[in-house]
Amino acid sequence: MADTGVVLxxxxxxxxxxxxxxxxxxxxxxxxxxxxxxxxxxxTIGPIFAPHNPIKSTLTARNTPPMWSSEGDNKYxxxxxxxxxxxxxxxxxxxxxxLLVTAISLTSGLIVGTAVGVMAGYADQISPRFxxxxxxxxxxxxxxxxxxxxxxxxxxxxxVFGQNFGVLLGLLAFVSWNAFPRNVRAEVxxxxxxxxxxxxxxxxxxxxxxxxxxxxxxxxxTILVIATLRVGQLILIEAILSxxxxxxxxxxxxxGSMISDGRDYLGDAWWIAFFPGMAIFLxxxxxxxxxxxxxxxxxPRLRQL
Amino acid sequence: MQxxxxxxxxxxxxxxxxxxxxxxxxxxxxxxxxxxYAQPGGYGITTExxxxxxxxxxxxxxxxxxxxxxxxDALRGNLGESLLDRKPVVKHIVxxxxxxxxLALGGWIFATLIGVPLGILSAVKRGSIWDYLGRGFALxxxxxxxxxxxxxxxxxxxxxxxxxxxxxxxxxxxIKHYIMPAIVLGWFxxxxxxxxxxxxxxxxxxxxxxxxxxxKGVNEMVIIWKHAFKNALIVPLTFSGLIFAxxxxxxxxxETVFAWPGLGRLxxxxxxxxxxxxxxxxxxxxxxxxxxxxxxxDLIYAYVDPRIRFG
Numbered sequence: 049m050a051d052t053g054v055v056l057x058x059x060x061x062x063x064x065x066x067x068x069x070x071x072x073x074x075x076x077x078x079x080x081x082x083x084x085x086x087x088x089x090x091x092t093i094g095p096i097f098a099p100h101n102p103i104k105s106t107l108t109a110r111n112t113p114p115m116w117s118s119e120g121d122n123k124y125x126x127x128x129x130x131x132x133x134x135x136x137x138x139x140x141x142x143x144x145x146x147l148l149v150t151a152i153s154l155t156s157g158l159i160v161g162t163a164v165g166v167m168a169g170y171a172d173q174i175s176p177r178f179x180x181x182x183x184x185x186x187x188x189x190x191x192x193x194x195x196x197x198x199x200x201x202x203x204x205x206x207x208v209f210g211q212n213f214g215v216l217l218g219l220l221a222f223v224s225w226n227a228f229p230r231n232v233r234a235e236v237x238x239x240x241x242x243x244x245x246x247x248x249x250x251x252x253x254x255x256x257x258x259x260x261x262x263x264x265x266x267x268x269x270t271i272l273v274i275a276t277l278r279v280g281q282l283i284l285i286e287a288i289l290s291x292x293x294x295x296x297x298x299x300x301x302x303x304g305s306m307i308s309d310g311r312d313y314l315g316d317a318w319w320i321a322f323f324p325g326m327a328i329f330l331x332x333x334x335x336x337x338x339x340x341x342x343x344x345x346x347x348p349r350l351r352q353l
Numbered sequence: 354m355q356x357x358x359x360x361x362x363x364x365x366x367x368x369x370x371x372x373x374x375x376x377x378x379x380x381x382x383x384x385x386x387x388x389x390y391a392q393p394g395g396y397g398i399t400t401e402x403x404x405x406x407x408x409x410x411x412x413x414x415x416x417x418x419x420x421x422x423x424x425x426d427a428l429r430g431n432l433g434e435s436l437l438d439r440k441p442v443v444k445h446i447v448x449x450x451x452x453x454x455x456l457a458l459g460g461w462i463f464a465t466l467i468g469v470p471l472g473i474l475s476a477v478k479r480g481s482i483w484d485y486l487g488r489g490f491a492l493x494x495x496x497x498x499x500x501x502x503x504x505x506x507x508x509x510x511x512x513x514x515x516x517x518x519x520x521x522x523x524x525x526x527x528i529k530h531y532i533m534p535a536i537v538l539g540w541f542x543x544x545x546x547x548x549x550x551x552x553x554x555x556x557x558x559x560x561x562x563x564x565x566x567x568x569k570g571v572n573e574m575v576i577i578w579k580h581a582f583k584n585a586l587i588v589p590l591t592f593s594g595l596i597f598a599x600x601x602x603x604x605x606x607x608e609t610v611f612a613w614p615g616l617g618r619l620x621x622x623x624x625x626x627x628x629x630x631x632x633x634x635x636x637x638x639x640x641x642x643x644x645x646x647x648x649x650x651d652l653i654y655a656y657v658d659p660r661i662r663f664g
Contacts (some may be wrong), residue, residue, distance in 0.1 A: 050433075052479055096526070123556065152437070164482070191370065192371065195368065195598060195643065195644075195647070196597075197598060197601040197602060197639055197640070197643065198355070198602070199601070199602040199606070200601065200602075200605065200620060200632075200635065200636050200639055201375075201636070203605075203620055203621070203623070203624035203632060204376070204379055204624075204629075204632050204633070204636055205379065207623075207624060207627050207628075207629050207632055208379050208382065208383055208389065210381070222546075273458070280496065283453075284496075284498055287498050287500075288498065288499070288500065288602070288606055290607075291498075291500050292605065292606070292621060292624070293624065293625060294610065294624060304498075304500075307498070307500060307501055307504065308500075310504070311504050311610070314504065314507060314508050314512055315512050318508050319546050321505070322506050322510075324507070325498060325501035325504070325505065328498050329496055329497055329498065329501070332496040332498075333496040336492065336495065336496055
């Protein structure tokens with residue numbers, strides 16, 4: 049969609065007037081990487097340093113403002129929520145939940161999506177007769193899944209199965225897998241006509257070997273770029289689901305459900321909803337920038353994405 | 354063209370059937386579907402009523418047969434009763450549908466009025482301050498969580514500045530009540546429109562016939578509006594179907610944030626109240642609306658671009 053690459057090239061032409069720091073910041077995604085490294089650190093080792101227990105409520109300290117406010121308490125850096133839980137600790141633990149959920153669902157979505165893409169693109173090599181039909185069917189299925197209103201489906205599933213972690217992971221995996229097949233398939237279609245694939249076939253390599261040794265390495269960049277661009281969306285959807293009460297089950301802190309808690313106390317305690325939202329915003333923004341940068345660097349053909 | 358329409362209609366029917374099948378399967382995977390239609394504990398039910406319910410749902414017959422009974426009922430508009438007030442689901446839906454359509458229309462107007470012109474502007478003046486503003490707007494729309502913008506909007510404009518109402522849709526509605534919900538609902542789509550329009554416009558402006566027009570000395574405004582814009586419009590147009598899909602999701606979130614009495618909020622409360630029949634009705638209804646809108650978009654698309662019609 050965007051064509052940052054074109055703009056980058058233009059900028060380089062008029063670059064000498066920019067300061068060196070500005071130049072480096074534009075060429076390399078330093079700021080997004082910085083934010084993401086912080087996210088990963090908070091998600092993995094952060095909870096050890098979290099000042100308070102994110103679930104334990106202290107009713108005497110309800111709705112304490114952030115510490116820089118005149119009524120703030122130095123014990124609670126970002127203030128406390130409506131039952132006196134420390135907002136900072138909850139944001140930190142929320143990072144862990146977000147990381148965990150997106151990592152698991154994206155990985156499973158990536159594997160399924162890539163497998164479907166490779167299957168669709170390579171099916172006619174295995175069976176010239178049925179291959180094209182398999183390709184057609186698989187791609188139709190992918191097309192249909194784009195039309196599924198995922199939030200509504202999530203709400204139905206929550207009624208049927210109740211709110212739990214496994215259901216959430218399944219839903220998000222379903223959201224993430226269909227981004228992969230189309231581009232992977234397109235890539236496979238060109239790769240399979242390459243001479244080295246034909247040579248491998250002539251020398252007696254098995255289909256399995258051809259796919260894993262000769263085809264997949266060529267698809268790797270595409271997968272990486274799509275995955276990065278998809279993480280941001282996954283985090284947003286997870287937040288929306290948690291906000292609607294269809295995501296991470298309470299009392300586990302998730303950014304989306306924290307915003308939902310803060311909604312009822314907007315007039316008295318804006319910080320409950322503000323900080324988790326800011327966290328989502330920064331992370332998704334960083335992921336988008338990183339994804340755009342990677343796309344332009346590793347796979348400019350995906351620019352239409 | 355006729356063949357095209359028939360094919361799209363067929364696709365529509367198939368998709369709708371797939372949706373009903375999905376919903377029906379979900380209602381049967383828990384074992385006894387009566388558990389979903391009468392939550393144990395909450396509402397209380399006698400054994401006779403329980404048996405009667407089983408009879409009415411044809412639970413003594415094979416699952417496939419049950420499906421067709423259920424489908425037949427759904428086709429006649431009988432989607433069951435809400436568990437909360439025992440009124441037909443369809444009645445609830447019909448009572449609120451215009452509120453949702455109103456809001457969706459507002460969101461769409463915002464998205465189109467902001468997205469398309471800004472997209473053209475940032476393509477035509479590439480690299481200028483307008484381009485940066487436009488792309489910044491698009492970036493924010495795609496990264497800010499919808500519900501958070503809504504809540505922060507309420508905080509700033511309603512609670513602190515007291516300029517706009519906090520939400521909901523009273524009977525004596527004024528334009529003020531639409532502003533925030535429409536922006537919150539439309540921003541994400543506006544971002545999509547903007548990026549698509551921009552890249553389509555850049556593509557077209559790069560093509561040979563625009564260069565020829567320039568070489569002939571055609572006025573720049575005429576080039577943009579008469580030559581480029583029309584051809585650049587096709588891509589954003591196809592996006593309209595997806596925008597509508599986004600509105601379904603968006604409606605649930607936006608209506609929840611602003612307490613807007615529409616279908617989205619109904620879906621949210623159905624989920625919180627475990628009102629399964631209501632939820633099923635809403636899913637089918639939303640799917641049908643989505644398919645119809647997509648069908649219309651396809652028709653317009655085929656009309657605008659002959660390659661689709663004859664392809």
